Amino acid sequence: MFKRRFNLFVISAIIFTLAFSFSTLTVTADNKIGSWIGAWATSQMAAWTTVDWDGGFSENGFDDETIRMIVNPTASGEEVKVRLSNEFGEKPLTFGKATIGKTDEDAKVISDSIETLTFAGEESVTVPAGEAIVSDPVPFDVVDGEDLTISVYIPEESGPATWHNTANQKSYFSVGDATANVDGSGFTNDSNSWFFLSGVDVLTKSNKKARTIVALGDSITAGYLSTLNANQRYTDFLNERLDKEINNQTFSVLNQGISGNKILRDDAIFGEKALDRLERDVFSQTNVTDIILFEGINDIGHVPHQLDAEEIIKGMKQIAKEADKRGIRIYVGTLTPMNSFTGDPTYYTEEGEETRQAVNEWIRSQDIFDAVFDFDRVVRDPENPDKILPKYDSGDQLHPNDAGLKAMADSIDLSIFKQPLSRTAYK
Structure with missing residues (x-):
C-alpha cells in the first residue's frame, strides 16, 4: 500500500559535516566508491x-x-x-x-x-x-x-x-x-x-544503492526481554532477511527504540516523546530512506492513560507528515496486545483496550503511511485477541520473546523494499 512515488535525483558527491546529513554514492580521495550509511545507532536519554x-x-x-x-x-x-x-x-x-x-x-x-x-x-x-x-x-x-x-x-x-x-x-x-x-x-x-x-557509520564497499531503515519505537522495538547479547530484536531479524532476500541494494536497519517511550508525552525515565526526538534519532541518521513507526501502546498504558484514540492518531499523522516533507518512506505497525501485563498492574484497562483497537482499526484503513505491518495479528492469541500468544510471550504478557520478534520480522512483506530508491538529500 503506497501513497507516494518518488521521482528524485541522484547526488554524485556530498560535503561531510558533523551534522550527519544524508549521503549517496561517494568517491573518496583514494578513489574508493561506496556510500556512507548508518550501520548502527541507538537513542540517547x-x-x-x-x-x-x-x-x-x-x-x-x-x-x-x-x-x-x-x-x-x-x-x-x-x-x-x-x-x-x-x-x-x-x-x-x-x-x-x-x-x-x-x-x-x-x-x-x-x-x-x-x-x-x-x-x-x-x-x-x-x-x-x-x-x-x-x-x-x-x-x-x-x-x-x-x-x-x-x-x-x-x-x-x-x-x-x-x-x-x-x-x-x-x-x-x-x-x-x-x-x-x-x-x-x-x-x-x-x-x-x-x-x-x-x-556508527560505514563507507560501503559496494556501489549498490544504499538504504537505511530507521525503526522508531518503544521497548518492543528495543528488544526488551529478548536474549541478552544475542541480537534477537525484530530489527536484527529484518536486517538478516533483507540481506538474504534482496540482492540489488545495500541495507541497514537502525534500532531507535526506547523502553517505555511514548508518542505524545515526555518522561524522565522513558525519554523524550517520539515527536520531539524525530530530528535527532531519525532524520539526522546517515542516508535514512525508510522509517518504521511502531509506538503508541505506552501512551495508552502509562498513567495518566491517553484514552483518546484521535490524539494518538494525530501524533502518528504528524510523524508521517514530517517524513513526507523529507521524501522518506514511512511504514506503521499495529499496536500489540497488553492485557495481563505483569510489570504494571495499572497498565491494562478495558477503556485502554478499546483505545488500542480504535487505533489499530485506523492504522489498517488509513492511506497516509506507505505500508502497514500488522504486528498485532502476528503475535496475538486468536482465542484471546487482547493477549499475546503464549508461544510468543517473554513471560510478562506484553513483550514478545525471541520467537515472537522473529515472527514480527518474518511477517513484513519485503516486496516494498525491492525497488531501489533514487532520491536527493533533504535537510
Whole structure:
C-alpha cells in the first residue's frame, strides 16, 4: 500500500559535516566508491536521577574510567566513523581517547584489531553540553552482523551521563585508560546499557544503492526481554532477511527504540516523546530512506492513560507528515496486545483496550503511511485477541520473546523494499 512515488535525483558527491546529513554514492580521495550509511545507532536519554534501576551509573557518571561497549552493525564497510554524544550532559565532557576493535568475547578484543579514533586529527576531544561529535573516518573492515567493540576513556568527572538503558547488551567498565586493552582484564563491572555512544557509520564497499531503515519505537522495538547479547530484536531479524532476500541494494536497519517511550508525552525515565526526538534519532541518521513507526501502546498504558484514540492518531499523522516533507518512506505497525501485563498492574484497562483497537482499526484503513505491518495479528492469541500468544510471550504478557520478534520480522512483506530508491538529500 503506497501513497507516494518518488521521482528524485541522484547526488554524485556530498560535503561531510558533523551534522550527519544524508549521503549517496561517494568517491573518496583514494578513489574508493561506496556510500556512507548508518550501520548502527541507538537513542540517547538523560540520566536517571529519580530511580536506581541501573546501579546509579547514569546518575553518578564516570571519572578516570573506560567504558567498553559492544555493538552489532547491520552493514559492511571499509571505513568507519563513530558518533559520541553529550546531548543530555550538564557540562562539557572530555573524551580522553576512543578506540574501535573487533569483539572476541565479553570485554576481550581480537588482537591487533584495535584502531584509535580521532576528532579533527586529535585523540582527545571536549564536547559541549547538548552536543554530539563525529570521529574522523578511519580505515576499518566492518562486517554486517559481526560485533564491534568501542571503548571510550573519560579522564575527568563527567557528571550525569547521556546514555541508552536496557540495551540488551552488556557494557564493561575499567579504572583508568583501558581503551587499548585486549584481554579484557580490569573490566570488572558491567551494565546492560550504552553510554555516550549514539552511532556508527560505514563507507560501503559496494556501489549498490544504499538504504537505511530507521525503526522508531518503544521497548518492543528495543528488544526488551529478548536474549541478552544475542541480537534477537525484530530489527536484527529484518536486517538478516533483507540481506538474504534482496540482492540489488545495500541495507541497514537502525534500532531507535526506547523502553517505555511514548508518542505524545515526555518522561524522565522513558525519554523524550517520539515527536520531539524525530530530528535527532531519525532524520539526522546517515542516508535514512525508510522509517518504521511502531509506538503508541505506552501512551495508552502509562498513567495518566491517553484514552483518546484521535490524539494518538494525530501524533502518528504528524510523524508521517514530517517524513513526507523529507521524501522518506514511512511504514506503521499495529499496536500489540497488553492485557495481563505483569510489570504494571495499572497498565491494562478495558477503556485502554478499546483505545488500542480504535487505533489499530485506523492504522489498517488509513492511506497516509506507505505500508502497514500488522504486528498485532502476528503475535496475538486468536482465542484471546487482547493477549499475546503464549508461544510468543517473554513471560510478562506484553513483550514478545525471541520467537515472537522473529515472527514480527518474518511477517513484513519485503516486496516494498525491492525497488531501489533514487532520491536527493533533504535537510
